[in-house]
Amino acid sequence: MDYRCVTFKTTSVAFFVAALWTTATLHAAKESPKTVSISPEKVADYIHAILEADRTFYTAHIVDRLQQKGIVASTEHWEQDNTLPLPAQFLQHSGRLVAESGRGIRYRLIGFSPIYQRNAPATEFERTALDMLKREPDRPVTGIVSSGKKQYFQAIYADRAVSSACITCHNSHPLSPKQDFQLNDVMGGIAITIPLE
Numbered sequence: 001m002d003y004r005c006v007t008f009k010t011t012s013v014a015f016f017v018a019a020l021w022t023t024a025t026l027h028a029a030k031e032s033p034k035t036v037s038i039s040p041e042k043v044a045d046y047i048h049a050i051l052e053a054d055r056t057f058y059t060a061h062i063v064d065r066l067q068q069k070g071i072v073a074s075t076e077h078w079e080q081d082n083t084l085p086l087p088a089q090f091l092q093h094s095g096r097l098v099a100e101s102g103r104g105i106r107y108r109l110i111g112f113s114p115i116y117q118r119n120a121p122a123t124e125f126e127r128t129a130l131d132m133l134k135r136e137p138d139r140p141v142t143g144i145v146s147s148g149k150k151q152y153f154q155a156i157y158a159d160r161a162v163s164s165a166c167i168t169c170h171n172s173h174p175l176s177p178k179q180d181f182q183l184n185d186v187m188g189g190i191a192i193t194i195p196l197e
Helices: 003-031 039-066 087-100 126-137 163-172
Strands: 107-112 139-145 151-158 186-195
Touching: 003 151, 039 087, 039 151, 039 186, 087 107, 107 139, 107 151, 126 139, 126 151, 126 186
Parallel strands: none
Antiparallel strands: 107 186, 139 151, 151 186
């Protein structure tokens, strides 16, 4: 066998494989999907939809149902009383767990007339958002906020009294500054904060 012929065939095969690989790579680059990005507004809407569904289900199918059957009540001091957390506490505690995960996402309840100061609006943006939600509760108030050197997207959605558990707690609590809530009233907001980095 002629050595030059084998070298030529090997070189030809290598050249063919290289050409094929280059063509395939260029074709794949044209065919590959572009980087997909989701706006922070859409991310906040997704998070809010999940929070709303989870709390509504918890309220209607666990708290209200078990209380109506006389099985177990929902109380503010649920850990000491061996009862269920109130729907607002369910959301607050899950929000703490998410914050502790280190992903930078936070959510919490803020109120027009909160029972506890920790649930009052913490910034001017949150105060302004609550005022806007009084007039237009069906649209979230959104904006960019800063904390130190970091920027966050914040969306605040109206928080309604979705069950009798909400209004009973607020209307009968001795520290509540407002005691005339009715079903479906806007009681405050759900503030969702997402890091932009």
